[in-house]
Amino acid sequence: MKNYFIKISLYAAFIFLITNCAVSKKTNTITALKKASFSEEIDIYVPKSKSERKTFFKNSESETNWVDSIYNKMSSREKIGQLYMISAYSNKDSVHENEVKALIEEYKVGGILFFQGGPMRQAKLTNAYQSKSNVPLFIAIDAEWGLSMRLDSTYRYPWNMTLGAIEDLNLIEKVGKNMGNENKRMGIHFNFAPVLDINTNPKNPIIGNRSFGEDKTNVSDKAIAYMKGVQGQGVFSTGKHFPGHGDTAADSHHTLPLVDFSKERIDLVELYPYKRIFDEGLVSVMVGHLEIPSLDPRKNLPSSASYNVVTNLLQKQLGFEGLIFTDGLAMKGATDFLGPGDLELAVILAGNDILLGPVDVPAGFEKLETAYKNGILTEERLAYSVKKILRYKYKAGLNKYKPIALENLVQDINPSENDALHYKLYENAITVLKNEKKILPIKNLDQKIAYVKLGDDVNSTFVTTLKKYTEVTEIYNTNIDSLNSELKKYNTVIISFHKLNKTWEKQNFTETELLWLQKIAKHNKVILDIFTKPYSLLPINNFDDIEGLVVSYQNSDISQVVSAELLFGAIEAKGKLPVSINSSFHINEGLSTKKLNRLGFTTPENEGMNPLILSKIDTIAQKAIDGKMTPGMQVLVARKGNVIFQKSYGYHTYDNTTKVLNSDLYDVASISKMISTLPNVMQLYDQNKVNLNTKLKKMVPLFSKTNKANINFKDLLTHYAGLQAWIPFYKATLDTENKPLEKYYHKIADSQFSTKVADGLFIRNDYHDTIMKIIANSPLSIKREYKYSDFTFIILKEYLERKTKKKLEVLSQKKFYSSLGMNNTLYNPLEKFDKNGIAPTEVDNYFRHQVVQGYVHDMAAAMEGGIAGHAGIFSNAMDVAKMMQLFLQKGNYGNKQYFSEKTFDAFNTSYYSSEGVHRGLGFDKRIGKDGSTCACVSESSFGHTGFTGNIAWVDPETEIVYVFLSNRTYPEVSGDGNKLSKEKIREDIQQIIQEAIVK
Secondary structure (H helix, E strand, C coil): CHHHHCCCHHHHHHHHHHHCEEECCCCCCEEECCCCCCCCCCCCCCCCCCCCCCHHHCCCHHHHHHHHHHHHCCCHHHHHHHCEEEEECCCCCHHHHHHHHHHHHHHCCCEEEECCECHHHHHHHHHHHHHCCCCCCEEEECCCCCHHHCECCCCCCCCHHHHCCCCCHHHHHHHHHHHHHHHHHCCCCEECCCECCCCCCCCCCCCHHHCCCCCHHHHHHHHHHHHHHHHCCCCEEEEEEECCCCCCCCCCCCCCCECCCCHHHHHHCCCHHHHHHHCCCCCEEEECCCECCCCCCCCCCCHHHCHHHHHHHHHHHCCCCCEEEECCCCCHHHHCCCCCCHHHHHHHHHCCCEEECCCCHHHHHHHHHHHHHCCCCCHHHHHHHHHHHHHHHHHCCHHHCCCCCCCCHHHHCCCCHHHHHHHHHHHHHCEEEEEHHHCCCCCCCCCCEEEEEEECCCCHHHHHHHHHHCCEEECCCCCHHHHHHHHCCCCEEEEEEECCCCCCCCCCCCHHHHHHHHHHHHHCCEEEEEECCHHHHCCCCCCCCCCEEEECCCCCHHHHHHHHHHHCCCCCCCCCCCCCECCCECCCCCECCCCCCCCEECCHHHHCECHHHHCCHHHHHHHHHHCCCCCEEEEEEEECCEEEEEEEEEECCCCCCCECCCCCEEECCCHHHHHHHHHHHHHHHHCCCCCCCCEHHHHCHHHCCCCCCCCEHHHHHCCCCCCCCCCCHHHHHECCCCCECCCCEECCCCCCCCEEEECCEEECCCHHHHHHHHHHHCCCCCCCCCCCCCHHHHHHHHHHHHHHCCCHHHHHHHHHHHHHCCCCCEECHHHCCCHHHECCCEEECCCCCEEECCCCCCHHHHHCCCCCCCCCEEECHHHHHHHHHHHHCCCEECCEECCCHHHHHHHCCCCCHHHCCCECCCCECCCCCCCCCCCCCCCCCEEEEECCCEEEEEECCCCEEEEEEECCCCCCCCCCCCHHHHCCHHHHHHHHHHHCECC
16 A cells, blocks of 8 residues: 555655645735745554454455456546545536536546435436436535435434433444435445544534534444444435534634644544544544644645655554545635645545545636646556546446436435434433432422423424423413413423524523523523533522422424433433533533323334334225214324324314314213223222222112112222113103293202203202112112113212212312423313314203213213213323323333222223123223224223223223223214114224234
């Protein structure tokens, strides 16, 4: 190799001329500068052993033969052309396209660097450009955080600084692997990444988030993992910006940055990642445009044009044998040094192999041809780089070039697995820097939490996710004093700071925002969560008044979801700060937080589910809507503690005016038994207040002298007590025209008629006693058999309220809903929610004679003022899933034990299965043909259905929670019966869920 670096006198003279002169843009004259020793060897430590160098750099016989066969047929013009990689865009017009084609055909350029555009357009242009070249072109892209850095309709990965917070290197390698696959599918051979710059200067205007951080070991570890992922897919990585652009205060796109450090410091810091990554097989390096006096003392000399830097240091002393790219030659850091032609010649003679994006190809080409003819650019020097380029074209498979296949291109470069990885990345990156008095995670959901937004970018996903955990009130006020006055009512204030997710945009707090933050924190218990670079914290001088501090790094939908999860304990904090924040926080700081077993959110892939199969739910849902089985619905699937599918379909009614939202409330009908009455009964059972043999006469004295006195607790809850299915209590209160009798109802509430049944309809307060007496005196089945009855839970409500001396709605709210964060679950929702957020359940023309919306559908429950043991709860799929997850976790949620595992097991047992009764205590366990579910779930599964078109089901074996809510009874029960049930819509969706489990 050293033969290529023989410095003949003519070559040395030219180097001296070029690198000791500068072209004055104003006078166009050459000014001689002080002479310096351009051949000085630089003392840089290099590992002696090369045993770990990749065999990739070795030349096979077939490779050598191909390279020689191509090279020997080339004219000097074709050889010089191989040194060029020109810029191209797929979002420009035909004039630009024709210009690129002309450069390929006339100047035989060796490569294309694509910038902005779209994937399909770029792929078509790649094929077109390749068809114009005799030797296949290198295709490159500068896509540090994925193709989306340059192309629309492509996937955006997190910035390097976000990845720098992650300790799991396997995740970083996976990022590289995914990027490599996407690049390869696009016909790209080089991705100009990873950035190896160590961002030790927080004010660096161009690197910043592009760096993995300020710690050389962290940067090296992440860069190596990233590179392994990319190159493992047959795409080449390019480390940049040699020898180091991290500690600069200027941008080489606009000027020549000064790196004014000693050789020892550069060796110790900037070169450290290069030494390590070279030994791991990095294919190529990009040399930056930097002025580094300690490496080459010539004034205003960019490192890209320094023989000392490119040849002596990079190739000779560090032993790098791969391809060497200049940074973009249109950048001011280069063009301010020399003009077109002179610049290209200088950087080639300095030792670079590929001229990246020069300003004027014809002018530069002419200078290189002249230098070749004059012997300044020798055949030996030219052959060294051109043959190297050809070798890497062979390694890239260009000896067997094939055009890019266009079919399914966009789908192929946007696999659903990307989101799965994205979730894992943020789960490992988000960093907790302060956690005073263990404010994180927020354990107590029964407190008042306020939210204040700072920054000018979107925050909707963050707020929506926060509200999935508990009630969070957004506070808006343009006056800080008024705002603080409002915040006095709250126990905790969450402040989030959102800035546009663009690398080069300013992402700092405004002076006003800093003042507001200071004042809010001084008077309130505050959690600050920033969705931007950690450097935005630099202006904050004192963090004493901030109890919780979270760095979420970027403002994406997934980062917002994951950060909200962390705040409420669905995940633990794992991230480590990749940079320092003044003296307040140092690199590698990051507190761990406790994980609470609350529902989180992720993609199906992360929990072993196939998203393509799950997508079939859409078809079943649409079938139900099109078939008028229900106007709309909510479907939620959770697995292993994470919601992996949550969608709403259709509208509130068939007139298609109000779309169903995930936050909307549905009348869950008999699911009320399972998520309201039953858990309260389980607590009493857990406290030994009742057992399987407890008699009804003891539970409710009203039944002590009836035929039901000796019904035991077990038979009551398994529907094996012989109770009637139901009685239409309302009919006895209507006249012959089915209108409410004045004896029982008033249109205006008063002291005797305050129990509200519907709009403008109030029943006598004492009618509850009448209902209970009717039940007490009702006949029992003569034959001992299973018969599902609403009476069971009407009776249990009576028992609960008598035993606890508290109303059922109060019990459920206090004992469960508040601490579970089920803030959308309640009786009589119109007392809290707007009617437009509640799906109507029926057009009642037989009892209440009005649209039933926000009032319970069940007639008996309506006569109880909307609060009954068997019906009356309104909720949404997310809230129902919380209770079902509590059951799956055998009484534990949010690390709080509501009742013992032993109690849960007792209630989830089929005591009469040998007699064909597949019911637990309050839980339905019937599966298969005659049951409530498909035959695909396990025998340990359990749940309940609801008359209005609902199901909530748990399968402990697969750890799946399935919730389906609808208002199939609207506008009224159709003449042909329950079509939703007959068509087995809920069961078919459940079947799809089971099929989606990856075996």
